[in-house]
Amino acid sequence: MILFTSSTLHMIAHSAWAQVLMLAGAAEVALARGKLSSRYWHLTIALAFFVSGAASLIHEQNGWLFSRSAFVHHAMGWVMISGALFPLARTFRPRSFALGAGFAATFLVVSVLLYTHRDVAEIFGHLSPVAGAPRR
Amino acid sequence: MRRRLLLIVALAALAVPAKAFAHATLLDPSPEYRERLAAGPPAVVLRFDQAVTAFPDSIAVRSGGGRVLSDDAVGAADARVVLVPVRSLPRGAYTVRWHVLSSDGHPISGVYTFGVRVAAPPPTEAFGASGPTRTEDFVRWAYFLSLALVVGGLGFALLVLRGMPPALAGRLYKLIGLGIVATLEVGIIAFLLRAEGALQLPLGKLLYADLTPIANGTRLGTAFMAMTMGFVLVSVLVYFAWLLDRIVFLWPAFVLALGFSSGLSLSGHQAADRGSSWATQVADWIHLSAALLWVGGLVVLAVCVWPLARELRREAFCASRGWRLC
Numbered sequence: 372m373i374l375f376t377s378s379t380l381h382m383i384a385h386s387a388w389a390q391v392l393m394l395a396g397a398a399e400v401a402l403a404r405g406k407l408s409s410r411y412w413h414l415t416i417a418l419a420f421f422v423s424g425a426a427s428l429i430h431e432q433n434g435w436l437f438s439r440s441a442f443v444h445h446a447m448g449w450v451m452i453s454g455a456l457f458p459l460a461r462t463f464r465p466r467s468f469a470l471g472a473g474f475a476a477t478f479l480v481v482s483v484l485l486y487t488h489r490d491v492a493e494i495f496g497h498l499s500p501v502a503g504a505p506r507r
Numbered sequence: 508m509r510r511r512l513l514l515i516v517a518l519a520a521l522a523v524p525a526k527a528f529a530h531a532t533l534l535d536p537s538p539e540y541r542e543r544l545a546a547g548p549p550a551v552v553l554r555f556d557q558a559v560t561a562f563p564d565s566i567a568v569r570s571g572g573g574r575v576l577s578d579d580a581v582g583a584a585d586a587r588v589v590l591v592p593v594r595s596l597p598r599g600a601y602t603v604r605w606h607v608l609s610s611d612g613h614p615i616s617g618v619y620t621f622g623v624r625v626a627a628p629p630p631t632e633a634f635g636a637s638g639p640t641r642t643e644d645f646v647r648w649a650y651f652l653s654l655a656l657v658v659g660g661l662g663f664a665l666l667v668l669r670g671m672p673p674a675l676a677g678r679l680y681k682l683i684g685l686g687i688v689a690t691l692e693v694g695i696i697a698f699l700l701r702a703e704g705a706l707q708l709p710l711g712k713l714l715y716a717d718l719t720p721i722a723n724g725t726r727l728g729t730a731f732m733a734m735t736m737g738f739v740l741v742s743v744l745v746y747f748a749w750l751l752d753r754i755v756f757l758w759p760a761f762v763l764a765l766g767f768s769s770g771l772s773l774s775g776h777q778a779a780d781r782g783s784s785w786a787t788q789v790a791d792w793i794h795l796s797a798a799l800l801w802v803g804g805l806v807v808l809a810v811c812v813w814p815l816a817r818e819l820r821r822e823a824f825c826a827s828r829g830w831r832l833c
Contacts, residue, residue, distance in 0.1 A: 377532040378615065379699060380714045386695060393739075397746055406750055432530050432613055 384430035388423045395419035410462055417459040420477070424451030439487070447484045450477065530609040531557040531587075533717050538621040540630075540720045547596025547623045551577065551603055558586035559615075560608035566591040569602045569634045576601070598624040602633040609715070617717035618706055619724070629725040631705045638704030646700060647771075650693045651799075654768050656686025657741065658796070659803010661761040667804070670754050678811040680749050686803075687742045691735060698722075698731040730770030737767030765796055 395415040401407040424447070431444035454477030461470045535554040538544055551566055565580035566589060580591040589607055601623065606616040618636070620627040630636070639647075660683040664671055671679060702721045703713055722728040741760045748756035769792040813820065 377717060377719060378530065378715050379702070379718060382695075382699075382718060390691070393742075401750055404750060432609075437610075 380430045384426035388426045391415075391419040391422040410465070413458060413462040413465075417455045417462070420451045420455035420458060424448045424453075424455065427451065443484050443487060447481060450480050450484065454481070530613050530715060531555045531559050531607070531615055533605075533615075533617060533719070536603070536619065540619045540621075540724050541627040542621045543626055544621060544623050548593060550590045550592050552583075552588060552590040553605060553607075554585075555587045555589075555607070558610050559589060560610075561589040562607075565589055565607050566603060566605045568593050568596075569604070570596075571600050571602075571634060573634050596623050600625055600627050602635065604633075604635070606712075613715045614712055615715045615717065616706065616708055616712055617720065619720040630720045631701055631725050631727065633705060635707055636705045637707065638701065640700070640704065643697065643700050643704070646693060646697045647775075650690070650697055650771060652802070653686050653689035653693050654764075654771065655799045655803035656806060657683055657690060657738070657764050657803070658761070658768055658799040659801070659805070660686060660807055661745075661757055661764060662800045663804045663807040665754075665757055665761055671748075671757075674815055675811050676749075679807065680745070682807060682810060683745055684742075687738055687745065690738050691742075694731055694735050694738075698727065701725075701727050727774040730774035734767050734770040737763055737770075741767070765799075768792075768795060768799060771795060 395418065398407060398412045398415040402412055426448075427444050428448035431441055431448070433441040435442055435445045454473070457470050457473040457477060461467065461474060464470060532555065533553055534556050537552040537554075538548055551568055553566065561580050561582045563579035566577060567575055568577035568591065569575055576594045576596060577591045578593075580589055582589055589605075599622070600620060602618065602620050604616075604618045606614055609615050618630050618633050620630055620633050622628075631638070660679055664679055664683075668675065698718075698721075699713075702716070702718050705721055706713060706716050708716055722732060741764050744756045744760035744763070748754060748760065772791045772795045773788060775791075
């Protein structure tokens with residue numbers, strides 16, 4: 372979480388992202404095991420999605436089409452922020468099929484975006500010459 | 508077997524996360540961070556990962572006394588490179604302060620040191636760096652108290668209570684958990700304050716400043732990185748102990764917490780003082796560990812044990828003194 376020291380902004384964003392995801396994961400496992408019982412603990416997933424999305428957007432200062440990295444950060448940020456609505460609503464309507472499917476789809480889309488972030492996945496190509504050489 | 512294989516693959520995938528980049532990042536400075544040179548360099552050259560805009564004052568090389576020994580900075584044919592010619596540098600330590608405009612429009616800055624025939628000081632002791640401030644002293648105390656909650660809480664549970672009595676378990680886990688979260692957050696604040704002291708930048712520019720020389724080139728940075736990762740591991744072990752009701756996880760958590768607490772000692776004055784040796788550092792760590800156990804144990808007594816022991820409280824404060832209010 373603190374290994375991104377290329378700038379203060381990176382460090383804070385990655386740290387916030389890592390911490391909320393750890394909290395959400397811990398809460399979900401504890402709920403499944405019965406150590407926690409309040410359904411409101413499910414809200415930690417919505418919080419994790421929202422904070423992760425916001426962190427992704429805030430620490431990407433370039434426009435959408437600056438580079439693949441910039442595109443993925445913007446896309447992932449908005450997907451996670453909008454995807455936070457599914458676990459939020461699921462807390463109150465846990466049996467809804469649509470909300471469950473939306474929740475699962477968010478994970479799927481984020482996974483694909485994370486994969487395309489790597490330079491070995493030549494999906495978006497190299498968009499801007501000022502972005503420098505592609506990283507491997 | 509298959510489940511084990513899946514677990515190993517999952518852990519390996521997590522160990523190599525996708526990197527995230529946005530604004531320009533300094534990739535290759537010459538001289539390098541804290542490099543000790545046999546002779547002064549003809550120029551300081553900074554290579555970034557993206558195109559940057561340089562200004563005449565983009566790079567300033569200063570002597571230990573603050574004298575500027577560099578000319579105007581110029582951009583190279585490669586838009587990712589900025590360099591500044593440097594006058595003949597005699598033996599001594601030098602500070603490089605730089606700032607360029609990233610192609611995303613944000614000013615990015617940094618500071619580092621190098622030495623000519625001497626060891627370079629850490630960037631936190633670069634020319635112009637300040638601190639530690641009173642705020643940093645306060646944060647350091649908060650760091651100590653956070654560590655005391657973790658080490659003292661675990662020590663009290665394992666060494667005094669010999670386990671987690673059901674009546675106390677909830678409060679104890681909450682207290683230890685609070686200590687772990689505080690350790691992580693206060694550690695980040697302490698590191699950023701130290702970086703601010705070295706970089707001497709207003710908040711707007713500090714957000715885009717390069718922290719790498721401070722993270723990798725100072726005792727505080729190394730201790731901060733190790734302690735943060737160490738206490739994440741401690742949090743996982745404590746979580747498993749709580750989740751599975753297995754006290755056995757608390758022992759490695761306790762040992763790790765004690766071990767990683769040494770970062771507070773190793774990043775402090777003791778390790779830098781003249782005459783310091785491995786023996787004095789071990790002594791300082793033992794001293795720190797004892798203080799953490801003692802202070803943390805007292806907090807556990809006050810917050811966890813005290814509210815539940817009504818009879819003992821009455822005996823201690825009322826019966827012996829004949830108070831009627833109790």
